[in-house]
Amino acid sequence: MSAKPFRSGFIGLAGLPNAGKSTLLNRIAGGKLAAVSPKPQTTRVTTSAFREKEDYQAVFVDMPGFLEPKYKLQEAMLGMVEKTLRDGTDIICLVAEPALPGEKEKLLADRIKRSGKPVFLAINKTDKLRSDAQADQTAGEYKKLLPLAGVFKISALSGKGVEPLVSAMVALLPEHEAYFPKGQWTDKWERFFAEEHVREQIFLQYEQEIPYSCAVAVETFRENPGGKDYIRVVIYVERDTQKAIIIGKGGAAIKNLGQEARKGLEKFLDRPIHLELFVKVLPGWRNDEQALKRFGYVAEKPKGKQ
Incomplete structure (x- = not known):
């Protein structure tokens, strides 16, 4: 029986401000890496968390929220998002709230679609819903906007549905040697x-x-x-x-x-x-x-x- 191929790559967490990307990164990391607050635009730079097992090393990249810039700081934040989508990811996880996509969501979906990367939709904050109907409707609308490799209903805060999402994304990572030394869990000092x-x-x-x-x-x-x-x-x-x-x-x-x-x-x-x-x-x-x-x-x- 042949050994499983080793996979390694970068998974970008994209979404609008306050979608829960940083909370999801912290959940995946198993600890506090990214700053989190109820206010939008808390994340200003990319932050990475590493997950590794015998047959893979996954680098999850939390990006600033997608926005329309009003000053140069926000232009820099948007630049980080666009560069990461284009050059810094193998897979993109679009983190969205359980609501119908508006104009900003549609614009982000178009940017992601043009990247040509596999895309997973993580409908977050589903623990606040009374039923799955709203999340199902959200998924249906996003499927009209871009091809999806998978749709997952999650709660980054409680952890519900996060591990199946991670497993599905890791399975699509390319065969590649580890990018970082074993045991490292972030790229920040x-x-x-x-x-x-x-x-x-x-x-x-x-x-x-x-x-x-x-x-x-x-x-x-x-x-x-x-x-x-x-x-x-x-x-x-x-x-x-x-x-x-x-x-x-x-x-x-x-x-x-x-x-x-x-x-x-x-x-x-x-x-x-x-x-x-x-x-x-x-x-x-x-x-x-x-x-x-x-x-x-x-x-x-x-x-x-x-």
């Missing part, structure tokens, strides 16, 4: 996750334009075996009024922000840290190409994909 934990808390704790006006950058990440790692993070905003809101009266808001971000990051790193937060004003950074590059908001092909 710890500095990235420090930034993401702070940014996630900004999305959770602040309202209106504040989360969308903030960029987060680690200035210092100093490991201290046997003690506490020292992490210095700078939050960049566009106006002095935004800086005042982030800090809060008597520093209460930024203190709470730091406490919650530290808790999450310590759990992720599995070691104690000392986290310091600072706020600086960088006017118009969302429309400044140099600032966007500095913060990592550029359309790059996922690591490992040639």
Whole structure:
């Protein structure tokens, strides 16, 4: 009996903002990798999670939500989506809510169709439905828009239906050697996750334009075996009024922000840290190409994909 061929490749998670792509990535990873909040556009860059067994290594790539850009940051986010769909995936998983596709959904479906990749439809949030009828209707409408290799009704939050979806997609990966060393579970560094934990808390704790006006950058990440790692993070905003809101009266808001971000990051790193937060004003950074590059908001092909 011949051994099963080894498969390896990239599976892109595409969808509109708040479809649940990042929650699905975290579910597949078995841990917290991507920032998640109830607000749209929480994801700004691609994040990858790896799944591996004896006969495969699958790289799941979470993309920013598909949107119509209003400033250069959003243009960069859309660029990441389009480049990943075109060059960075072998299979695409379209994550959609159980509703009829609107104009934005149809536009995304067309972009995905033109990629020529196998497409799986993951109808998410089905745990909130009273019956399957709405999900079935959603699937029927998407089948009119693009060819589908499979349709799965899932709940990324509870995990319902996720494993059958993963198995079906892995089965279509190309025969290829592993792209990454065995045992690795993401392509990001710890500095990235420090930034993401702070940014996630900004999305959770602040309202209106504040989360969308903030960029987060680690200035210092100093490991201290046997003690506490020292992490210095700078939050960049566009106006002095935004800086005042982030800090809060008597520093209460930024203190709470730091406490919650530290808790999450310590759990992720599995070691104690000392986290310091600072706020600086960088006017118009969302429309400044140099600032966007500095913060990592550029359309790059996922690591490992040639």
